[in-house]
Amino acid sequence: MEITLTHYLVLSTILFSIGLVGIMRRKNLLMLFFATEILLNAVNVGLAAISHYYNDLTGQLFAFFIIAIAASEIAVGLGLLIVWYKRTGSIDLDTLTSMKG
Amino acid sequence: MFEVISFYLFSFLTIAMFWIAVTSSQALHALSALAAGMIFISGFFFILDADFLGAIQIVVYSGAVLVLYSFGMMFFDTTRDIVEREVNTLIPSVLSVLSAVMVVLIFMAPIVGDNIISHYPVIEGAGNAQQVGMVLFTKYLIPFEVAAIMLLVAMIAGIVLAGKKMDKSLTLMRDEEIEIMHERDRKAGL
Numbered sequence: 001m002e003i004t005l006t007h008y009l010v011l012s013t014i015l016f017s018i019g020l021v022g023i024m025r026r027k028n029l030l031m032l033f034f035a036t037e038i039l040l041n042a043v044n045v046g047l048a049a050i051s052h053y054y055n056d057l058t059g060q061l062f063a064f065f066i067i068a069i070a071a072s073e074i075a076v077g078l079g080l081l082i083v084w085y086k087r088t089g090s091i092d093l094d095t096l097t098s099m100k101g
Numbered sequence: 102m103f104e105v106i107s108f109y110l111f112s113f114l115t116i117a118m119f120w121i122a123v124t125s126s127q128a129l130h131a132l133s134a135l136a137a138g139m140i141f142i143s144g145f146f147f148i149l150d151a152d153f154l155g156a157i158q159i160v161v162y163s164g165a166v167l168v169l170y171s172f173g174m175m176f177f178d179t180t181r182d183i184v185e186r187e188v189n190t191l192i193p194s195v196l197s198v199l200s201a202v203m204v205v206l207i208f209m210a211p212i213v214g215d216n217i218i219s220h221y222p223v224i225e226g227a228g229n230a231q232q233v234g235m236v237l238f239t240k241y242l243i244p245f246e247v248a249a250i251m252l253l254v255a256m257i258a259g260i261v262l263a264g265k266k267m268d269k270s271l272t273l274m275r276d277e278e279i280e281i282m283h284e285r286d287r288k289a290g291l
Contacts, residue, residue, distance in 0.1 A: 001105055002104075002105070003104055003105055003108045007108065008145075008149075009205060009208070009209070010205075011112050011115075011116075011145075013201050013202070013204070013205045014116055014201075015115065015116065015119060016201050016204060017197045017198055017200075017201035018116065018119045018120055018123055019119070019123070020196075020197035020200060020201060021123055021193060021194060021197045022122070022123035022124075024193035024196065024197060025123075025193055026123075028128070030128065030170070030173065030174065030177060031128070031131060033170070034122055034123070034131055034132070034135050034170075035123060037135065037139075037162070037166065038119050038122065038123065038135070038138070041138070041139065041142050041162070044142070044154075044158075045142060045145050045146075046208070048145065048146050048149045048151045048154055049145075049149055051149070051151065052149040052150055052151065055222050055223045056222060056223075057222075057223060057232055057233065057236045058236075060151050060153075060154050060233060061233065061236060061237060061241050063151075063154055064154065064157065064233075064237070065244060065248055067157060067158070067161050067162070068248040068251070068252060069248075069251070070161075070162075070166070071161055071165060071166060071252065071255070072251050072252050072254070072255030072256075073255075074166055074169050074170070075169065075255040075256060075258065075259035076255050076258045076259060076262070078169055078170070078172075078173040078259065078263065079258060079259045079260075079261070079262025079263040080262055081173060082173065082176050082262065082263045083262050083263075085176055085177055086176075086286075091177055
């Protein structure tokens with residue numbers, strides 16, 4: 001028995017769907033951020049696996065850029081979240097529906 | 102054999118940890134489970150010969166990102182249980198699975214066609230970090246620099262956004278002063 005690329009892609013899918021479940025059921029904005037991290041990590045696993053099985057380094061480099069983007073997203077997102085919490089005293093998603101579209 | 106065992110072990114652990122991170126009703130449990138899941142993800146990178154990526158995963162995610170989250174959680178009321186959106190749980194689940202399957206189909210399409218050509222093949226006789234450096238500083242030099250500028254902008258944004266009113270020290274002020282300040286903020290917010 002051998003681990004093939006399909007194994008890794010299936011794992012990546014499972015992790016991605018776990019992240020999607022999190023995004024759909026969480027109401028707390030901080031928990032939504034956690035779910036986003038899970039999504040990005042799932043994609044990274046898939047990219048690294050493809051990079052390994054096709055002997056191509058591009059997948060790993062894309063994973064690096066994804067990590068950089070995730071880091072800056074958290075820095076800006078948490079800053080905005082802290083400002084929002086100072087203003088409204090709550091980080092529930094429902095408090096954000098102020099535009100009444 | 103070692104690869105098979107470690108793959109299944111890490112898969113089980115990662116899925117379990119991320120599931121806890123997504124479903125737990127306590128923010129601290131979710132954060133700890135997320136940290137554990139990130140560490141286990143780096144195990145996959147080591148199995149896949151992407152040593153440098155694994156190290157970066159531990160340093161950036163388990164180090165920087167999780168510390169940022171714990172810093173953010175100090176601001177929020179984390180002792181309170183998280184209230185979940187009250188919707189039918191079946192619809193989100195079905196939608197998640199369907200969209201995940203669709204994503205896999207999109208990504209599988211070129212693989213099924215089997216027409217992937219290796220543009221940057223693994224260089225023989227060089228370590229993983231060395232190979233990554235060779236490709237990163239030739240082909241991907243400009244994206245690398247742009248990412249550096251993006252991180253700088255994000256750092257400034259984080260400082261500006263989170264650092265508001267940090268010049269006032271709440272520990273050195275008297276209670277009445279804090280009360281007055283909060284009163285003024287409440288008026289300004291309205």
